[in-house]
Amino acid sequence: MTFERLHFVASAVELAQSSMERLIARHGQSPVDEADVIVALGGDGLMLSTLHATQHLPAPVYGMNRGTVGFLMNEYEERGLKARLATAEPAVLNPLRMRATTAEGGLVEALAINEVSILRSGPQAAKLRILVDGKERMAELVADGALIATPAGSTAYNYSAHGPILPIGADILALTPMSAFRPRRWRGALLPKAASVTFEVREPGKRPVNAVADSTEVRDAVRVEVESRPDIAHTILFDPGHGLEERLIREQFA
Known part of the structure; x- marks a missing residue:
């Protein structure tokens, strides 16, 4: 596949901004809603924010690392960009949906590509009741928090x-779980992608928690529902031989 119309985005750091300026000088800057591909320059945080901001557009996102870890990014190289894009391999990601109810009765919905986290926000450990598909699986988890990834x-x-x-x-x-105190030896669980997970916060006044979907934070959450959204698809492009599958395997032998 060929990509002729490119749209560039970059993080605020000088290295990413200067790289974007040079690449725009080489390839031009198409409007984002007319682009064949979106090229993101930065780290994983920029990649996540770009995917969230452009999920309504058909263009895939190709990242080049101008940040730190860059797990979701390709190596940076200014030359031969269109040739790399033409041979890039797609990875399709489905996000999680978080529905968080607050102590005041508010309801906040957000999507998470990486994870939804439930985190204590006070000095005492959180107490969480965990339900999977409406069935109680753990009456009480005492921990710093828990997450669905x-x-x-x-x-x-x-x-x-x-x-x-x-x-x-x-x-x-x-x-x-994060720093589980009780059950002390509980290491977590693997769940089907179609599972719906609900966290109910016990003693929220004494043990307040925040719910976080990627970068969206909800304070004083009392109930958090999490489920996958297979109807929403994010497409990321990777250089051949350096896709997510290879990176995930390699990470386990690092």
Whole structure:
């Protein structure tokens, strides 16, 4: 496939901005709603924000690392960009939907490509009741929090919390506790992608929590529902041999 109309976005750091200026000088800048591909220059944070901002557009996103980790990005190279795009391999990601009810009765919905996290916001550990498809699976988890991660997000916050790395094509989600106090030895669970997970916050006045879907934070959440949205698809492009599947396997042997 050929990509003629390119739209560039970049993070605010000087390195990314100067790189974007040079690439626009080489390839021009098409309007984002007319572009064949969106080229994101920065780190994983920029990639996530770009995917969220352009999910209504058909153009895939190709990232080049001008940030730090860059797990979702390709190596930066100014020359031969269109040739790289022509041979790039797509990876399709389905986000999670978070529906968070607040202590005041508000309802906030947000999408997460990496994970939805439930985090204590006070000095005491959170107490969470966990239901899967409406059935109670854990009456009380006492921990700093818990998260639901997609395969794409399994190497991010989930991995730092000692959760499993999931193959990119796996139809499963990782439910991972953070610093679990009780049950002390509980390491989490693997759930079908179609599962609906609900967290009910116990003693929210004494043990307040925040719910976070990627970068969208909801304070003083008392109930958080999480489910996959297979009807929403984000397409990321990777250089051949360096796609998400290869990166996820390689990460496990690092």
